[in-house]
Amino acid sequence: MAVKSLGYVIIEAHDLSAWRDFACNIVGLMPAQSDREDVALFRMDDRPFRLWVQKGERNAFVAPGWECSTREDFASVLARLEAAGRPVERADVMEARARKVYELARSSDPAGNAMEIFYGRFVDYTPFISPAGVSRFITGDNGDMGLGHVVLTAPNFDEAHTFYKDVLGFGDTDLGRFFLMGGGPDDAGVGFAFLHCNGRHHSLALGQMPENPNGAVHMMLEVAALEDVGRAYDRVLKSKGKVPLSATLGRHVNDKMTSFYMQTPSGFDIEYGWNGLVIDPATWVPTTSMAVSDWGHKWAHEKDD
Structure with a gap:
């Protein structure tokens, strides 16, 4: 019995109007x-x-909302947490009720990252219409793949990795080790x-890194067409730095x-993508990736060669 998807995220921001502009006119959310x-x-x-943005003293990612399929799964996860x-x-x-779920609980992982656990799928049958003309966001049939990552x-x-597998029921997909100093003899790599x-x-x-001051490294939203990515990329470029391009x-x-x-008004990044790999969890054999990207993804902090 385990969580089944990333149901929603909780975000905190000084300026809700900045988030409304960013979410609707750049990201294309409704x-x-x-x-x-x-x-x-x-x-x-x-x-x-899918995104709950609350006014507060911080600009930060607050918590993911992990969805359980049934009340029995929800109870099982809470029991394992305790x-x-x-x-x-x-x-x-x-x-x-405010979260539009049947039951809700809060906890945290061994690294101190907050989380919410819930079950109960509410729908309001209002058609999704993107203010920016995004064709569709990929959340799976009945939303069962969740909002992204x-x-x-x-x-x-190691402790946090084991926790998510043993307590929340996640499975390993890829166990990467990225060598940020070129992979020399003194470079232990980052897990x-x-x-x-x-x-x-x-x-x-999970990244083997110090606590992030913005609460998360990034979250990912996936769209249905490469054109959706390209048009969003153009919207960021046309903002002339109002929306910083991170990679x-x-x-x-x-x-x-x-x-x-791209950087959100709360400081963490959103990865905006298309055509992500879908796996069969029952047969997938975990991989170990030694590189992040096969092309592109030049980060803003990187110097030109």
Whole structure:
């Protein structure tokens, strides 16, 4: 019994108007009705929301919302969290209703990354229409592949990696080791674990890095056409630095995603991609990638050769 998808994400921001402009006019998400003036909601499919952006003192990624299929799965995950010594806070019915779920709980991983766990799939049957003309976001049949993926840091890498597999039920997809100093004798490399909970290549990745001040390294949103990526790329370039480009267009080695990276108003990045690899979790044999991309993805901090 395990989580089945990345159901939503919780984000904090000083400026909700900046997020509305970014989410709708750059990313192409659809604004959703919110009952609170201090919360902006954004849709990408028939779910009432996939991004919850709340006004606060920080600009940061707050937590992923991991979805369980059934109440039995939800109860099983909470029991394993408690058995692993992790704190479990059960939300009341009004908090769950606000998240548009049946039941909701909060916890954290051994690296201190917050998370929410829930079950109950709400839909409002309002057709998704992108303000920016995005054809479609890829969330799978009935949304079962989730909204995309999130990359978190874990200085205690081995402990956190084991936690997500043993407690939340993730499976290994790719166990990368990336050599940031050229792979010489003094370069131990940086460990990455790419983990799946459905057919998406990974819904979670963990990096063997210090805690990120913005709460996450990045989250990924996948669109249905390469043209959607190209047009979003153009929108970022036309913003003339208002939306910083974090990495140029490129293609990843492990999940085959063609994508670029842009900075959100909350400081973390969004990877905006197309054509990600879909796996069969029952037969997949984990790989070990030694490179990040086979072309492109030049990062803003990298110097020209």
